[in-house]
Amino acid sequence: MKKKIGILVIHGIGEQEPFETLDAFANTFLKQYLTSVKNKFQQAEIHKKHILKKFSDKIESCVSITTDNTAVPGIDVYEYYWAYMTQREITFREIWFWLLAVSRGAKAFYDRHEGTQSGEMNDTLFNKDGEFKNYKYLLKMLSAVGFFQRLWFLAPANIMKIFSSFGKGIFEPLQRRIVDSFGDVVLYTTIDEKSKYYRIRQEILSGSFKKMLGLLECGEYDEILLVGHSLGTAIAYDTLARINKQMNVDPVLRGKATKIKGLVTFGSPLDKIAFFFDEKINKEKQPVRYAIASQLHGFKRVNVDTQTLESGVDECFSHVKWLNFWSKRDFVSGHLDVYRDLSNIEMDFSKLTTDPIKTHSIYWESEDMYKQIIAEYKLID
Secondary structure, eight states, rough: OOEEEEEEEOOOSSOOTTTHHHHHHHHHHHHHHHHHHHHHTTTOOEEEEEEEEEEEEEEEEEEEEEEEESOOOEEEEEEEEEEGGGGOOOHHHHHHHHHHHHHHHHHHHHHHHHTOOOOOSSSSSSSSOOOOOOOEEEEEHHHHTTTTOOOGEEEEEEEEOOOOOOOTSSSSHHHHHHHHHHHHOOOOOOHOSSSHHHHHHHHHHHHHHHHHHHHSSOOOOEEEEEEEEEEEHHHHHHHHHHHHHHHHHHHHHTTTTGEEEEEEESSOHHHHHHHHHHHHTTTTTOOOHOOOEEEEEEHSSSSEEEEEESOOOOOOOOOEEEEEEETTOSOOOOOOOOOSSSSEEEOOOOTTTOHHHHHGGGGGGGGHHHHHHHHHTTSOO
């Protein structure tokens, strides 16, 4: 019987539009997939269709790929669109304190895990003896979004302008740049249930959970891949954590766990988000809270605390193959050190761009990335 694969793609930060994510992924993926099919099965006839599928109370669009060769799986590609849920009311002050928490959390993590072989070990994040420098890390993130390049008012020729305007509006373009770059990430990582942003986080996560659940329960797919870019990687990760919780109390759903075969992340800030949570929940002061939080979000984590509190939460996705594509020029992504049993794949986009903002989005166009996805998950038998 011909295998059927479902792929759910989740977009990241930015002003996204409906079906833009589906276009970005499907366009380059299809080119590489069709080339691979033709190389192996020259006579295969390939069909690409936009079709509608009904899941619960919603009708979803997907790009469907089918062939007349039973050795080639059928593939349906879906998107999860969440950009309309964000209100973009995050302030520069909130983001600044978030960045400080990230840098402190990163230092605490590397202090606890001396000898962690980070892919960024030779970067300015570390000195020669491998000690993590959290303030250098903070400065690097600010530099990457053009913060220092935009300090035009430091030039001598502009001193009089500063005095004449008393600084009015000087920082506005700087603040706007950082809000645009990190705003959605800060909003989504809100863990204070009293915050006005917490509801938005829950709505985003609830939508992705329902969509993934629909793919699992429809009975149509033998295998499912979850793909995320940028903040979408955090949404994908949290979606798996929420489904894992559900599987712990739902034996019928748990029987479908092996359908989820892979997690693909590119341009991922997952380490930075983990650093933030580690900073917000102090293990020494709140050991039980820290243990519970680490167990609920423990998918392939290196620092799940089972000593303070024995875990009764089963890990249903230890079999999932995780590919993380990252670039040193990308200010959001990184070599993921907080997680285990994954493949960190460094991408070199230097021939395409040296702009960190553009680098963060160029994964979508990377033929090499799609080739590796097709090969690693054996999307062509």
